[in-house]
Amino acid sequence: MPTEPISPSPEPTAPLPAAPAPAGGTVHWVGTGLSTGRSGLGLLCARADRVLLWDRTAERAADRLAALGLTGRAEPRALADGALEAAVGAGDVLVSMLPATEHPRLLGLAVDRRAHFACTSYVSDEIAGLAERAAAAGLVVLTEAGLDPGIDHLMAHRLVARAREAVGDTAESVVFTSYCGGIPAVPNDFRYRFSWAPYGVLAALGSPARHIAQGVERTTARPWEAVAAHYLGDEDFEVYPNRDSLPFVAQYGIPEGWRLHTFVRGTLRNAGWHAAWAPVFDVVRTGDQERMRALAAELAARHPTTEADRDRVVLSVALGVRGPDGAHWQGSYLMDLTGDATESAMARAVSLPLAHGVTRLLAGALPSGLNRAASAGEAAQWLAFLDEHGLVSTFSPTFPASARAFRGADA
Numbered sequence: 550m551p552t553e554p555i556s557p558s559p560e561p562t563a564p565l566p567a568a569p570a571p572a573g574g575t576v577h578w579v580g581t582g583l584s585t586g587r588s589g590l591g592l593l594c595a596r597a598d599r600v601l602l603w604d605r606t607a608e609r610a611a612d613r614l615a616a617l618g619l620t621g622r623a624e625p626r627a628l629a630d631g632a633l634e635a636a637v638g639a640g641d642v643l644v645s646m647l648p649a650t651e652h653p654r655l656l657g658l659a660v661d662r663r664a665h666f667a668c669t670s671y672v673s674d675e676i677a678g679l680a681e682r683a684a685a686a687g688l689v690v691l692t693e694a695g696l697d698p699g700i701d702h703l704m705a706h707r708l709v710a711r712a713r714e715a716v717g718d719t720a721e722s723v724v725f726t727s728y729c730g731g732i733p734a735v736p737n738d739f740r741y742r743f744s745w746a747p748y749g750v751l752a753a754l755g756s757p758a759r760h761i762a763q764g765v766e767r768t769t770a771r772p773w774e775a776v777a778a779h780y781l782g783d784e785d786f787e788v789y790p791n792r793d794s795l796p797f798v799a800q801y802g803i804p805e806g807w808r809l810h811t812f813v814r815g816t817l818r819n820a821g822w823h824a825a826w827a828p829v830f831d832v833v834r835t836g837d838q839e840r841m842r843a844l845a846a847e848l849a850a851r852h853p854t855t856e857a858d859r860d861r862v863v864l865s866v867a868l869g870v871r872g873p874d875g876a877h878w879q880g881s882y883l884m885d886l887t888g889d890a891t892e893s894a895m896a897r898a899v900s901l902p903l904a905h906g907v908t909r910l911l912a913g914a915l916p917s918g919l920n921r922a923a924s925a926g927e928a929a930q931w932l933a934f935l936d937e938h939g940l941v942s943t944f945s946p947t948f949p950a951s952a953r954a955f956r957g958a959d960a
Contacts, residue, residue, distance in 0.1 A: 570687035573640035574598025580646030589900025669695030684918030697729035706928035718804035730817030747849035758790035
């Protein structure tokens with residue numbers, strides 16, 4: 550197995566998209582789940598000419614508007630057969646807050662109606678294919694525009710830009726880490742509280758994670774076995790790799806001349822999580838889906854998020870670069886947000902960047918075709934806007950400390 554630090558591959562060249570089609574002022578926000586926050590939806594109600602909030606029934610949509618203090622500022626609509634299809638028109642923006650499995654259907658509808666599309670989820674192969682059709686029609690497809698993925702992309706773009714200014718496009722060793730977690734503001738014994746999709750939380754633990762450690766591509770079959778300590782100020786957390794980090798090397802514009810020692814995107818949890826979840830890992834390790842679903846339901850009932858609980862979002866993105874002449878640059882961003890009685894931290898952190906992206910789309914500022922949050926050129930503007938609206942990202946010329954390398958890095 551090679552031990553030389555590896556360099557990123559160049560990003561493939563894509564065909565140029567058509568000029569963006571003008572966006573109208575109508576936004577269809579589809580879904581009223583817990584990530585539909587008053588900050589994001591309220592911003593669109595203030596900026597768009599017209600906002601329609603869609604749920605299974607108009608009554609449910611109206612109840613959500615009332616809960617968010619937005620009654621009368623958006624129109625509640627029911628997702629009855631054919632209703633959304635009949636309502637979406639050319640130049641509208643269709644925002645999907647439904648599960649990721651529903652995005653392709655809604656994006657297909659948007660393209661057919663010559664409407665633009667936005668969501669917070671990762672780009673699947675199906676979404677990428679539909680985005681090519683959208684690009685040919687001059688339509689904008691905004692994706693990965695929430696918290697993670699979303700705000701983490703903005704931070705990464707800014708760190709890479711600063712490091713290139715300081716060190717240039719050649720570096721002997723580069724360390725990049727990005728960790729995000731939605732955690733209890735006051736940790737319980739289980740170090741976690743469920744709010745939605747309990748089975749999805751467990752299923753994600755059974756998905757392999759690909760990353761770079763010690764200059765070598767690694768695939769960790771069981772991400773929890775690669776847990777490490779992560780210190781932020783005087784507080785310690787636990788982190789582990791998640792999904793496939795490698796495509797983000799090109800997405801973040803890492804120069805080909807940077808030799809990557811570490812590149813990982815992952816999940817952050819309260820300290821003590823790994824020990825508290827040991828019985829859960831035993832079940833996930835079996836791969837028995839029936840047992841996992843039963844356990845997920847049991848855990849969600851035992852550790853729910855109640856109205857009295859406050860959630861916390863912690864996002865830590867860091868980059869360290871050492872140049873060939875000994876020059877060194879390091880920096881990190883930290884966003885640490887606690888929810889309150891008016892809005893959860895997660896709802897604000899997911900819906901506000903998405904809504905800001907939609908306002909940029911309405912203003913004609915986004916290119917047609919596939920957009921993953923903001924481009925490197927717009928990242929600073931997005932972060933400044935989020936700072937002004939309570940999602941503060943603090944920059945530090947330091948790198949977070951870690952107690953040890955990834956467990957299982959040599960596996």
